[in-house]
Amino acid sequence: MTKTLKTTIIGAGAWGTSLCFLLNRAGFECEVWSRRSEKSLAEVVKDADVIISAISMKGVMAVSQQLKEIGLKDKAIIVTATKGLDFETTKTPSQIWQDTFPNHAVVVLSGPNLSKEIKKALPAATVLASNDTEAAELVQSMFASDIFRVYVNNDPIGTELGGTLKNVMAIASGVCDGLNLGTNAKAALLTRALPEMIRVGTHLGASVETFFGLSGLGDLLATCDSPLSRNYQVGMGLSQGKSLDDILENLEGTAEGVNTATVLIKLASKEKIPVPISYQVYLLLKGKVSAAEAVENLMARELKEEFWYLEF
Ligand SMILES: NC(=O)C1=CN([C@@H]2O[C@H](COP(=O)(O)OP(=O)(O)OC[C@H]3O[C@@H](n4cnc5c(N)ncnc54)[C@H](OP(=O)(O)O)[C@@H]3O)[C@@H](O)[C@H]2O)C=CC1
Numbered sequence: 616m617t618k619t620l621k622t623t624i625i626g627a628g629a630w631g632t633s634l635c636f637l638l639n640r641a642g643f644e645c646e647v648w649s650r651r652s653e654k655s656l657a658e659v660v661k662d663a664d665v666i667i668s669a670i671s672m673k674g675v676m677a678v679s680q681q682l683k684e685i686g687l688k689d690k691a692i693i694v695t696a697t698k699g700l701d702f703e704t705t706k707t708p709s710q711i712w713q714d715t716f717p718n719h720a721v722v723v724l725s726g727p728n729l730s731k732e733i734k735k736a737l738p739a740a741t742v743l744a745s746n747d748t749e750a751a752e753l754v755q756s757m758f759a760s761d762i763f764r765v766y767v768n769n770d771p772i773g774t775e776l777g778g779t780l781k782n783v784m785a786i787a788s789g790v791c792d793g794l795n796l797g798t799n800a801k802a803a804l805l806t807r808a809l810p811e812m813i814r815v816g817t818h819l820g821a822s823v824e825t826f827f828g829l830s831g832l833g834d835l836l837a838t839c840d841s842p843l844s845r846n847y848q849v850g851m852g853l854s855q856g857k858s859l860d861d862i863l864e865n866l867e868g869t870a871e872g873v874n875t876a877t878v879l880i881k882l883a884s885k886e887k888i889p890v891p892i893s894y895q896v897y898l899l900l901k902g903k904v905s906a907a908e909a910v911e912n913l914m915a916r917e918l919k920e921e922f923w924y925l926e927f
Pocket residue numbers: 625626627628629630631649650651669670671672673674675677678696697698699728729730731867868869871
């Protein structure tokens with residue numbers, strides 16, 4: 616396996632720099648770019664064999680259009696590590712990248728990967744998903760190391776939706792812990808969160824089984840149970856009665872679940888997908904209910920069979 620592939624990471628935030636750390640650990644060099652870099656975007660992507668996007672969702676559409684104008688090296692592989700949904704189009708990052716670059720392989724990187732733990736070189740695992748198996752396996756061999764175990768699958772949409780939808784659940788989980796609702800409530804929340812994610816995912820073309828893997832259940836558990844998660848921190852702050860503006864102003868980095876909740880509710884209302892937990896998170900973020908009222912609303916819902924969602 617050649618270690619001379621030129622790799623550029625776009626986004627020098629917590630995740631972009633962690634991905635660089637992982638590549639270095641595996642023996643690969645990479646260049647990290649952000650809007651504050653001295654070099655232009657054109658300079659850093661010229662000749663790049665692998666381009667990894669680790670920017671926040673709000674920048675994906677603009678940066679992909681910029682790269683389209685610049686042009687990529689023939690056969691360059693695009694790896695997307697963003698966990699979000701586009702506000703205007705409700706598209707996932709991989710859909711945006713694939714629409715913009717139909718002739719390039721697009722690979723999704725997603726899993727239970729809290730960047731602060733990654734940077735401490737603690738062991739972790741992730742998923743690389745693509746319709747182009749060869750591209751996914753090439754990127755797998757680049758990232759795999761003694762601290763990072765990398766799996767591949769062929770469900771890019773399911774893989775990235777796991778990472779995206781659990782951010783909304785992590786806000787709910789922060790509320791659950793912030794209100795001291797107990798272990799039973801937390802178990803109920805996470806267990807009911809998964810079928811809600813599956814309902815949205817399968818509606819958008821994902822496989823059910825993907826949500827039981829690292830990028831679904833795995834990331835749900837990691838993010839919903841860690842004070843390191845920015846989304847969890849948002850939920851915790853809201854449960855303490857802080858305003859969303861105040862929380863976001865003091866947050867270290869991006870909490871994608873805030874934007875995702877709005878896009879998801881737009882999408883779910885249009886497509887009539889039941890998303891009760893996400894809906895209460897959305898109402899809470901919009902200041903329409905208090906944290907305690909959101910819990911009351913969830914507990915007061917119409918009674919139903921446990922596994923009705925599987926018929927979806
Ligand atoms: N941190 C983590 O543990 C993980 C994060 N992720 C995902 O990775 C993504 C980035 O997260 P993270 O690195 O933590 O966030 P940060 O807030 O730390 O960094 C965000 C990065 O995105 C860039 N960016 C934001 N808006 C734009 C824009 N309009 N145009 C170009 N660049 C832009 C920023 O550039 P600039 O520096 O120029 O402002 C910065 O480099 C998110 O989708 C997140 O969900 C996924 C797995 C783990």
